C-alpha cells in the first residue's frame with residue numbers, strides 16, 4: 001500500500017524532531033496535503049525548479065529537501081517570480097514539499113554526525129550547544145581522528161571522502177591534525193567554539209577572507225569543503241533511512257535521490 005504523507009512526516013520527525021528547528025527557520029510540510037497518498041519520494045538538497053522538473057518527470061508525489069523552499073517571507077505567489085513558479089508547478093502536479101533543515105543539522109544521526117562519520121571523526125560531542133541542562137544538543141561536532149595526520153593529508157582525505165574536485169585550506173600544511181571540529185553548511189559563526197574546544201582544524205563551508213585571517217591569528221586551521229559538499233552527503237543516508245523504514249513496515253513507496261547536481265560553483269582552471 002502507498003503511504004500517506006503525514007506518516008512519512010512522522011518518520012522524518014523521529015530522526016529530525018521539529019522541536020530542534022530554530023526560530024528563524026522554516027521546516028516541515030511547506031507545500032501540499034498531509035493526507036496525500038505518496039507513491040514516490042524524491043530527496044534533494046534544494047527544491048529548485050530543475051529538481052521539481054525532475055520530480056514531475058519521475059512521477060514523484062513528495063519532495064523532501066534540506067533547505068526550505070519557503071524561507072524568506074513572501075507576500076505573493078506569482079508565476080513570474082522564481083519561488084512563485086516553483087509553488088505553481090508543485091501544486092499543478094500534486095507534489096508536496098517537505099523540509100528538514102536546522103532540525104536535521106542538530107539531530108543525533110543528522111547532517112553533522114553523518115559529516116563526522118564521513119570525515120573519520122570519532123568520539124564526537126556537540127560543538128555549539130543550544131541548551132545548558134538535560135540532553136545536550138546543538139550545532140556542529142568536535143571529535144578526534146584515529147591517528148594524527150598533517151593538514152595536507154587531512155585536506156586530501158576530506159576532499160576525496162566528500163567526492164569533491166577541490167577544497168580550500170587555511171594553515172600550515174605540515175601541521176599535525178588530531179582534534180577536528182566541523183559544522184555542515186555555513187558554520188563559520190562557530191569558529192570561536194572550535195578554538196575553545198582545542199580543535200586543530202575546523203571544517204565547514206562558505207568561509208570568507210576575513211574569517212580565514214582571524215583563524216590564522218587564533219592558530220586554527222580551516223578547511224572550506226563548501227556548503228554543498230558538507231551537506232549533500234546527507235541525501236544517501238536519508239534515502240537509506242526511509243527505504244529501511246518502508247521495507248520494515250511494508251509501505252509501497254519508492255525513495256529516490258535527486259540526480260541533479262545542485263553545486264552552483266564550477267572551478268575554471
Ligand SMILES: [Zn+2]
Pocket residue numbers: 067184185186227231
Ligand atoms: Zn545549507
